[in-house]
Structures are given as structure tokens and as C-alpha cells.
Amino acid sequence: MPNDKTLHIPTPDGLADAYAAFPDGGGRHPAVLMYADGFGIRPVLREMARELAGHGYYVLVPNVFYRQGPAPVIELPEYIGEEARPAVIAQLMPLIEAHTAERTLRDADAYLRFLTTQPEVAPGPVAVTGYCIGGLLATRTAAAHPGQVAALAAFHGPVGADGPDAFTGITAQAHFGHAESDLTPETLGRLDEALDAAGVSHTSEIYPGTAHGFTMSDTDAFDSTGLKRHWDRLLPLLDRTLAGSR
Known part of the structure; x- marks a missing residue:
């Protein structure tokens, strides 16, 4: 079983609580x-981090809304079903909207700096991955740290929200796994064109039959086939790009 612990990451705006899992x-x-997705650190995210740690990685999951308090920043039901979802989203949207690109990058600097100081972390490049809004944060982080981020993965995330110029500078190998309900094949084509124009080595695909949030087993969007495909894409990407750090 992987080890895990709660940590506090110094940032310019305070201390960000975080969950870490490692072999x-x-x-x-x-x-x-x-x-994490907008719902933040909770049992399903800890489970996913431990799963990834079991494959030989040190996984750090920061509470990106730490400015509003430690995780969980809002009270969450054990299962985020159709009835509970609107009220939860209504509480989360102001936090998501306040988490500007500037804040994202300031925090990303702190998170990556913190990672390099952990005794369980090997020197060398890192990977960033994210879910839902976390996919956008991961993409911003990869673009801002091309020398350090070797792999980027985003799942059911609005990765094109910042426009095509946002991909400029990414040197990481990337995978984008989209929910079928999130974009059309035409939108996917335009996204691929923007990634190609920016010179990003990537795979990008719509996962068949999936809805937004398909990786999260505590929501009604969960799709077990989509989650398996996510692992089938993520693990080889990490193995290719981070093998030299083992």
C-alpha cells in the first residue's frame, strides 16, 4: 500500500493544504x-492519487481553493448526484471564477518548487495531470514551465478555454481525454489544429459514451470504461516521459 500524508505548501498568498501519496x-x-476537479480533494481523489502512487510515482494533490480555507472548502455529499449537483456548483462557481490565470501560475510555481524539496521525489522532470477545471490548470502549468513539465494529461477539462495561444511554449508530451458531452468532433478538430500549430506532441480523443466528469466515481457522470481508458492513456504517457527519473 502506498504511503500518504497531508502537507502544507508555502505560497505567496499563504499555506496551501495538499494530499500526497507515494510508494x-x-x-x-x-x-x-x-x-482535482472543482469538487476538490475528497475520498475519490485520494483513491486516484494512491492508485497512481502504486505505479511508482509521488503524487501531490493541492487544494487550489486554499485561500477560502482547507479542503473540503464547501460541504460535499458523499455522492454528488443529479439532485445535489446544482447547489454544489452554485457554491463552487465563485471560487472557480476567482481562481484567475495569474493565481494559477503563482500557485503552480509554489507547487513545483515544493515538489523539488521533498525527500521522496527524484530529481528530473515532472508530470501534471488534471480533471475538469484541473485540466485547464494543468495545461496552464505545463505552458509556464516547459523546462520542467515533461508530461501533461487532462481529462474532461476545458483545455481550450484560454484560446489557441495558450498552448504556445508547451514542450510536454500531452494527452487530452474529452467527454463526449463536452465537445463535438468539429471542436476537437479545431483543438487539434491549435495544438499542432503550437508544436505540441499530443494525442487528443473523445471517449465514447462519456459525460463531463466521467472519471469521478462519486458522481452520476462516472463511467467505468472511461476511467479505465484514462488509466490506459495516462500510465504509458508517464512511463515514457518520466522513466529517466526512476
């Missing part, structure tokens, strides 16, 4: 910065 047995491991 048992000592040693140093390649790092993955994992951005």
Missing part, C-alpha cells in the same frame, strides 16, 4: 502534480 519502501520517485 512504500523508501527511495525517490518521479513526481506528478495532480489537479
Whole structure:
């Protein structure tokens, strides 16, 4: 079983609480910065981080809304179903809207700096991955740290929200796994064109039959086939790009 712990990351705006999972047995491991979806750090995210740690990675999941308090920033039901979702989203939207690109990059600097100081983290490049809004944060982080971020993965995330220029500077190998309900094949084509124009080495696909949030087993969007496809894409990407840090 992987080890795990709660940590506090110094940032220019305070201390960000975070969850970390990493392999048992000592040693140093390649790092993955994992951005949660808008619902934040909760049992399903801890489970996913531990799953990834079991494959040999140090996984850090920051509470991106730490300015409003420690996770969970809002009270969440155990299962975020259709009835509960509107009220939860209504509470979250002001937090998401306040989390500007400037804040994202200021925090990303702090998160990556923190990772390099952890005794369980191997020197070398890192990966960033994210879900829902976390996919956009991961993409911004990869663009801002081309020398450090070797892999980028985003799932059911609005990765094109910042426009095509947002991909400029990304040197990471990337995978984007889209929900079928989130974009059309035509939109996917335009996104691929923007990624190609920016010179990003990537795979980008719509996961069949999926709705927004398909990786999250505590929501009614969950799709077990989509989650498996996510692991089938993510793990080889990390293995290719971070193998030298093992």
C-alpha cells in the first residue's frame, strides 16, 4: 500500500493544504502534480492519487481553493448526484471564477518548487495531470514551465478555454481525454489544429459514451470504461516521459 500524508505548501498568498501519496519502501520517485476537479480533494481523489502512487510515482494533490480555507472548502455529499449537483456548483462557481490565470501560475510555481524539496521525489522532470477545471490548470502549468513539465494529461477539462495561444511554449508530451458531452468532433478538430500549430506532441480523443466528469466515481457522470481508458492513456504517457527519473 502506498504511503500518504497531508502537507502544507508555502505560497505567496499563504499555506496551501495538499494530499500526497507515494510508494512504500523508501527511495525517490518521479513526481506528478495532480489537479482535482472543482469538487476538490475528497475520498475519490485520494483513491486516484494512491492508485497512481502504486505505479511508482509521488503524487501531490493541492487544494487550489486554499485561500477560502482547507479542503473540503464547501460541504460535499458523499455522492454528488443529479439532485445535489446544482447547489454544489452554485457554491463552487465563485471560487472557480476567482481562481484567475495569474493565481494559477503563482500557485503552480509554489507547487513545483515544493515538489523539488521533498525527500521522496527524484530529481528530473515532472508530470501534471488534471480533471475538469484541473485540466485547464494543468495545461496552464505545463505552458509556464516547459523546462520542467515533461508530461501533461487532462481529462474532461476545458483545455481550450484560454484560446489557441495558450498552448504556445508547451514542450510536454500531452494527452487530452474529452467527454463526449463536452465537445463535438468539429471542436476537437479545431483543438487539434491549435495544438499542432503550437508544436505540441499530443494525442487528443473523445471517449465514447462519456459525460463531463466521467472519471469521478462519486458522481452520476462516472463511467467505468472511461476511467479505465484514462488509466490506459495516462500510465504509458508517464512511463515514457518520466522513466529517466526512476
